[in-house]
Amino acid sequence: METLAAIPWILRHGGEAYAKLGTPKSTGTRLFSISGHVNKPGVYEVELGMPLMTFINDHAGGVTTGKKLKAVIPGGSSVPILTAEECRDVALDFESMAEKGTMLGSGAIIVMAEGTCIVRSLMVLTRFYSHESCGQCTPCREGTPWLYRLIKSFEDGTASEKDLDLVEYVCTAMMGNTICPLADAAVMPTRSYIKKFRDEFVEHLKHGGCPYPAWPLA
Amino acid sequence: MATVTLTIDGQTVTVPAGTTVIEAAKTIGIDIPRYCYHPGLSVAGNCRICLVEVEKMPKLTTSCSTVAAEGMVVHTKNARVKEATRGVLELMLTNHPIDCPVCDQAGECKLQDYYMEVGRHKSHFTYEKTHKPKVVELPPHLMFDGERCILCTRCVRFCDEITKTHDLGLIQRGTHTEIDTFHHRGVDNGYTGNLHEICPVGALLSKDFRFKKRVWWLKPHKSVCPHCSTGCNIFVDESDGEVSDSARGRTRTSTSIGSATKAAINTNSSTPKTAFAAPRTKGSNGTPMAWDAILHGVAERLTKAAQGDGRVVGIASPWLTNEELFLFRRLLTAAGHADVDFRLDDSHTKTTVREDDVLKRADKNPNNSGAALLGLRGTKDARTLLNEVVETGASLLYVLDAHRYETLGLADALRSAAAKAGYVVMHATHDCAVLEAADVVLATPTFAEKDGTLTNYENRVQRLRRAIRPRHDSRTDLEIFVKLLTLAGADVPPIVSASEAFNWMAAQVPALSGLTFGGLPEQGVVVKP
Numbered sequence: 001m002e003t004l005a006a007i008p009w010i011l012r013h014g015g016e017a018y019a020k021l022g023t024p025k026s027t028g029t030r031l032f033s034i035s036g037h038v039n040k041p042g043v044y045e046v047e048l049g050m051p052l053m054t055f056i057n058d059h060a061g062g063v064t065t066g067k068k069l070k071a072v073i074p075g076g077s078s079v080p081i082l083t084a085e086e087c088r089d090v091a092l093d094f095e096s097m098a099e100k101g102t103m104l105g106s107g108a109i110i111v112m113a114e115g116t117c118i119v120r121s122l123m124v125l126t127r128f129y130s131h132e133s134c135g136q137c138t139p140c141r142e143g144t145p146w147l148y149r150l151i152k153s154f155e156d157g158t159a160s161e162k163d164l165d166l167v168e169y170v171c172t173a174m175m176g177n178t179i180c181p182l183a184d185a186a187v188m189p190t191r192s193y194i195k196k197f198r199d200e201f202v203e204h205l206k207h208g209g210c211p212y213p214a215w216p217l218a
Numbered sequence: 219m220a221t222v223t224l225t226i227d228g229q230t231v232t233v234p235a236g237t238t239v240i241e242a243a244k245t246i247g248i249d250i251p252r253y254c255y256h257p258g259l260s261v262a263g264n265c266r267i268c269l270v271e272v273e274k275m276p277k278l279t280t281s282c283s284t285v286a287a288e289g290m291v292v293h294t295k296n297a298r299v300k301e302a303t304r305g306v307l308e309l310m311l312t313n314h315p316i317d318c319p320v321c322d323q324a325g326e327c328k329l330q331d332y333y334m335e336v337g338r339h340k341s342h343f344t345y346e347k348t349h350k351p352k353v354v355e356l357p358p359h360l361m362f363d364g365e366r367c368i369l370c371t372r373c374v375r376f377c378d379e380i381t382k383t384h385d386l387g388l389i390q391r392g393t394h395t396e397i398d399t400f401h402h403r404g405v406d407n408g409y410t411g412n413l414h415e416i417c418p419v420g421a422l423l424s425k426d427f428r429f430k431k432r433v434w435w436l437k438p439h440k441s442v443c444p445h446c447s448t449g450c451n452i453f454v455d456e457s458d459g460e461v462s463d464s465a466r467g468r469t470r471t472s473t474s475i476g477s478a479t480k481a482a483i484n485t486n487s488s489t490p491k492t493a494f495a496a497p498r499t500k501g502s503n504g505t506p507m508a509w510d511a512i513l514h515g516v517a518e519r520l521t522k523a524a525q526g527d528g529r530v531v532g533i534a535s536p537w538l539t540n541e542e543l544f545l546f547r548r549l550l551t552a553a554g555h556a557d558v559d560f561r562l563d564d565s566h567t568k569t570t571v572r573e574d575d576v577l578k579r580a581d582k583n584p585n586n587s588g589a590a591l592l593g594l595r596g597t598k599d600a601r602t603l604l605n606e607v608v609e610t611g612a613s614l615l616y617v618l619d620a621h622r623y624e625t626l627g628l629a630d631a632l633r634s635a636a637a638k639a640g641y642v643v644m645h646a647t648h649d650c651a652v653l654e655a656a657d658v659v660l661a662t663p664t665f666a667e668k669d670g671t672l673t674n675y676e677n678r679v680q681r682l683r684r685a686i687r688p689r690h691d692s693r694t695d696l697e698i699f700v701k702l703l704t705l706a707g708a709d710v711p712p713i714v715s716a717s718e719a720f721n722w723m724a725a726q727v728p729a730l731s732g733l734t735f736g737g738l739p740e741q742g743v744v745v746k747p
Binding site for chain 2: 130131132133134135136137138139141142143144145146149166169170172173174176177178179
């Protein structure tokens with residue numbers, strides 16, 4: 001649909017004019033659907049190469065009033081998460097995202113402000129993948145619900161220290177071993193969440209559950 | 219034929235183009251683990267246990283779905299593959315009940331096999347397992363356990379592709395996925411024996427065999443299914459002299475279906491519904507008699523007949539082995555002029571007629587082809603011969619497999635004929651009312667209790683093997699004929715085994731010339747009548 005929508009403009013102005021938009025490698029525009037803790041969530045068409053923070057602040061109205069940015073999922077829930085720090089100098093194009101070890105993916109940007117529980121956010125994501133798994137092949141059918149229960153145990157306060165390694169162990173058994181990429185889509189955010197926000201998982205362990213208030217968050 | 223050469227675990231192998239990696243590996247003795255893969259079914263690639271590393275491919279790939287290519291370098295046992303395989307196996311076992319002590323599959327379960335081979339892990343899974351329906355009856359022959367199921371879909375594909383009855387399907391999704399029938403119907407497609415056979419785990423099991431026996435007590439004997447003219451190669455499982463109800467089997471590779479199928483042995487002919495027949499004579503008032511005395515009596519009658527004492531009528535049976543049929547004909551020849559035939563009904567006209575697109579043929583006897591090939595066909599079929607005896611009498615009426623006459627609708631004809639015949643000999647494995655009409659009953663063993671050869675619809679001569687000792691006081695038809703021929707002074711070598719009988723027969727029957735019993739290949743040999 002996104003491609004089709006670009007065609008009238010390209011016909012009217014010519015391919016060259018379209019190619020001039022964006023960066024030399026990521027040409028043209030993309031539709032970004034931004035949600036989460038921003039003042040003006042919605043779908044925006046912007047030139048590729050626009051700095052992420054410019055997009056959040058100038059187009060999406062900035063992070064929810066009074067909140068600091070905590071993290072951003074830049075391309076749909078299956079891509080590795082970016083910390084606020086990483087967001088500072090990243091642009092909305094394929095290369096910049098790849099440099100940060102993540103992807104532009106579907107262009108569904110999820111913004112999380114301070115006060116968001118990263119563990120709970122991952123729990124919601126893994127629950128989604130567990131629910132979405134079709135059950136056709138083993139690693140995904142058995143792995144996604146296991147991941148969900150493991151992450152949930154951090155929230156519930158039933159996790160133990162070795163469960164962080166266990167999450168990685170399950171991820172290894174799933175990653176790249178399935179028919180379709182749904183298992184990978186569950187593994188990529190999980191690994192990045194734990195890598196970048198390990199402290200928060202440890203904090204959950206120490207606290208014996210989630211230190212954040214109950215729903216709704218932030 | 220175009221071929222490709224590839225390297226698997228350092229060994230170079232050349233295979234026909236189009237061969238999958240898993241099959242190519244098999245040709246050099248490398249057994250890649252598999253659950254969903256079965257050579258007789260389409261490739262599903264869902265179990266993921268057969269992952270291998272192919273150089274220059276970024277991810278591991280399933281060897282069941284990867285076609286071998288020229289110059290391909292495959293690793294099936296390196297650290298990366300081992301880690302993935304162990305991972306898949308652990309995931310597969312997370313929601314498995316691991317109830318091996320009460321599972322009939324234990325001992326021949328691929329989960330156990332590969333756990334010992336590549337797993338041997340301590341499970342990291344500590345949560346409540348997913349619960350699914352257990353002890354589900356799928357009438358008439360199957361038991362299903364959803365928790366043991368690894369969802370490889372072999373059974374689903376079998377019903378879709380082989381029987382084309384589409385009995386089974388997948389319902390729900392994700393971790394709740396289950397195998398089920400539509401609206402909890404049973405599965406009765408005539409090949410249900412194959413379903414518990416192709417299930418690599420203990421999810422689909424034989425209801426008859428349930429909790430009967432540990433499989434490691436079973437001794438498989440190669441044999442041939444006697445239930446139709448196709449003559450599928452099967453294993454007859456025996457334990458403590460009894461034949462297991464789960465007569466397991468594999469098909470001949472000469473069928474295009476591959477080894478996925480076997481004719482369902484739902485009614486195991488080795489298991490008697492009625493009592494076994496006992497050797498006896500009319501004079502003994504039904505009490506069993508010593509074999510020697512009986513056989514001497516019969517031999518005397520045969521000698522008399524040979525001396526011209528009236529008409530001799532012999533009716534063979536398409537359930538006898540080639541050797542037995544050959545000897546029966548010889549016996550009747552020794553008795554002088556004799557009418558002989560094997561056609562108990564019109565089944566011999568249907569020997570090559572398929573009953574479905576799978577395995578079954580319309581001729582429900584195992585050896586009509588053999589009987590025809592060995593010249594047992596006379597000018598009149600069994601019914602006509604019996605009716606003739608009713609009209610004109612006979613000095614000797616010799617009937618084989620008399621226990622089959624009731625079902626064939628020939629019992630009354632036999633009774634009437636017996637009443638008019640001077641002397642009536644009947645062979646039977648099981649007791650039945652019609653035996654009352656015989657002067658002599660000679661008890662014979664069932665198919666699982668004797669050696670020999672059978673000839674199937676395409677004139678393939680195949681070995682039948684004795685799985686168990688005869689359970690009743692019986693003599694094989696072969697033994698009886700040799701003994702009678704010897705007593706009657708016929709020129710017959712002292713045959714004691716099916717092997718000797720076959721070799722002796724092969725030397726005299728042009729179609730079998732050059733064949734030896736010991737030299738018969740695994741899949742038998744097709745002969746030209």
